[in-house]
Amino acid sequence: MISGRFGEKMKTDIDNNLKKLVLERREIYKGDLILVNRQNPLQDIQPDEYNYRLIPADDRYEGILLKKTAANMLSRLMTACRAGDGIIPVSGFRSTVEQQKLFIDSLRENGEEFTFKYVAFPNHSEHQTGLAIDMAENKENIDFICPSFPYEGICQSFRELAPKYGFIERYQKGREGITGISHEPWHFRYVGYPHSLIIHTKGFTLEEYIDFLKGYPCEGEHLIFRNGEQIIEIYYLEASAQQTGICIEDITPYQISGNNVDGFIITIWRNGNG
Incomplete structure (x- = not known):
């Protein structure tokens, strides 16, 4: 069984081992978490x-x-x-x-x-x-x-x-x-794990989950999902008009998905000591 705990918030720990990524505006339309409905076409x-x-x-x-x-x-x-x-x-x-x-x-x-x-x-x-x-x-x-x-x-x-x-x-x-x-x-x-389990456990639609994640912005507190020793950190990054910069710890596994609306969802995997 997979168990998890979410709803906690914490600040991202920043160290000197960072790499900067530049995301083009068009990339908000790509990824496992894109929202496609009557209001948000492909x-x-x-x-x-x-x-x-x-x-x-x-x-x-x-x-x-x-x-x-x-x-x-x-x-x-x-x-x-x-x-x-x-x-x-x-x-x-x-x-x-x-x-x-x-x-x-x-x-x-x-x-x-x-x-x-x-x-x-x-x-x-x-x-x-x-x-x-x-x-x-x-x-x-x-x-x-x-x-x-x-x-x-x-x-x-x-x-x-x-x-x-x-x-x-x-x-x-x-x-x-x-x-x-x-x-x-x-x-x-x-939509990928752990997003699927959070959506299911909270009874969200995908529309509601995309809105929910906007409460965890890049510059604020992030959503934390725990599965045993693993910690998964999730946050929302609003897209700029042309390009959006973001710094990620170079040694930490991560995924970036557009939401097909207005920004990106960042998912970072850490171990229990991260």
Whole structure:
């Protein structure tokens, strides 16, 4: 079991072993924590941008793709919950053209009300990031848009373990007013650990988590997540108009993700003595 404690704050310890990074404004549109919804579309999409980073989400389904890290963690999650053939991926990465076709086809076949509930506008879909996966209970006649993924059995085991492997159930029941999408128990989004566990434990949507992190700015107190001897430090850095500078301890593992809104989320891994 992974246990964690968060909600604490502390100042970053600064020493002389720093390196300075310069982040371009356009980099706020990249990373595992980008927020993609009706208010925040994908930006600067290049037709071949994702191709070299995408791999099959499941070796049995070569046409269903995810970014490499998300695909690898999905494989580990499937093993951990002993999924076997009980659940399968249905839809992963979609190009702009594929999302446009899905949206138009759904309008024609299902009407506006259904489509606006369950199908994102082109360039407003998480599936275009390579970080989202729709899962289904393996049975006959799987619905591509609304596959069955119940809150019981192997599907529920997958759902309960997902946050430990970097995934969240993205569109929760009762949160439609925040996400803009109806409840989708089959749609999972990779955001990376420990963000997934914090989001799950606090009951946040991704929208709420992005706002929550703004309460932990670079120049203020940072969010601290503890897992045994490991300390993970998280904070928000507002992007400047052109370039944003940041100093990071050179020997400390870190990740930087844009939020697709207005800045960056910095995640730093420390040991218990850090």
